[in-house]
Amino acid sequence: MVNTKPATTQRTYCYPNKMGRIVLLATEEVMGRNGVNAVLNLARLKHLVNNYPPNNFDRQFSFDDFGRLQQALEEMYGPRGARGLALRAGHAAFKYGIKEFGPVVGIGDLAFRLLPLGMKMKVGIEVFAEVFNKFSDQIVRLGEDESHYIWTIDRCPVCWGRHANEPCCYFAVGILQEGAYWVSGGKSFSVEETTCIAKGDNACVILITKRPLD
Ligand SMILES: [Zn+2]
Numbered sequence: 001m002v003n004t005k006p007a008t009t010q011r012t013y014c015y016p017n018k019m020g021r022i023v024l025l026a027t028e029e030v031m032g033r034n035g036v037n038a039v040l041n042l043a044r045l046k047h048l049v050n051n052y053p054p055n056n057f058d059r060q061f062s063f064d065d066f067g068r069l070q071q072a073l074e075e076m077y078g079p080r081g082a083r084g085l086a087l088r089a090g091h092a093a094f095k096y097g098i099k100e101f102g103p104v105v106g107i108g109d110l111a112f113r114l115l116p117l118g119m120k121m122k123v124g125i126e127v128f129a130e131v132f133n134k135f136s137d138q139i140v141r142l143g144e145d146e147s148h149y150i151w152t153i154d155r156c157p158v159c160w161g162r163h164a165n166e167p168c169c170y171f172a173v174g175i176l177q178e179g180a181y182w183v184s185g186g187k188s189f190s191v192e193e194t195t196c197i198a199k200g201d202n203a204c205v206i207l208i209t210k211r212p213l214d
Helices: 017-042 063-105 117-135 170-183
Strands: 014-016 059-062 139-144 148-155 191-195 204-209
Touching (some): 014 017, 017 059, 017 063, 059 063, 063 117, 117 170, 170 191
Antiparallel strands (some): 014 059, 139 148, 148 204, 191 204
16 A cells, blocks of 8 residues: 655554553553454454564564554453453553563562552552663653542553543553552552543543552
8 A cells, every 4th residue: 555645644652562462462451352352353453463572672562452452352342351461461561571671670579569659659650660761752740649640641542543431541540550569569549541543532541549448
């Protein structure tokens, strides 16, 4: 197919292959290989069926593919079913992610472990944001108010190209839930998406409570 638009407008936003691979492995952990293949087929992502991206930093896993994968999940399982699956896949993705990126960003060493909880959360969230900002085309901004850390995604792969009535970036929520659990050494925090680009907002905003639930 001949593309006549100038190259500058053709920028395709991507995750590095390594992250795309993690997204698919994590989804497979939750649904099995056949489940992933069914969702990929429905999403018209046949090029990924039994052909996950290689484990490198080349930015070739497009946000468009990520959004279509999440959309297909919802078409197959309905909003509630898809929500549960995406949250669990997000949890699994964090575990794969920390193995791949932990050593790169130097988190998890003893000095980090010994920080007080509040400081650990703050540093941990900063490091996670840096991983996305540095290695991918996802843009994350951090803020906080009295009771929450505020994780703002200005360019979000999870809902890329999607339209929804409710915030739908559950995969991202799952990653942050598991991240907060890991950073805090096993405490749970309320993690909730309050605005979402898919429903017309300017950004996907996820709030993480500063105090653990228990
Ligand atoms: Zn989003």
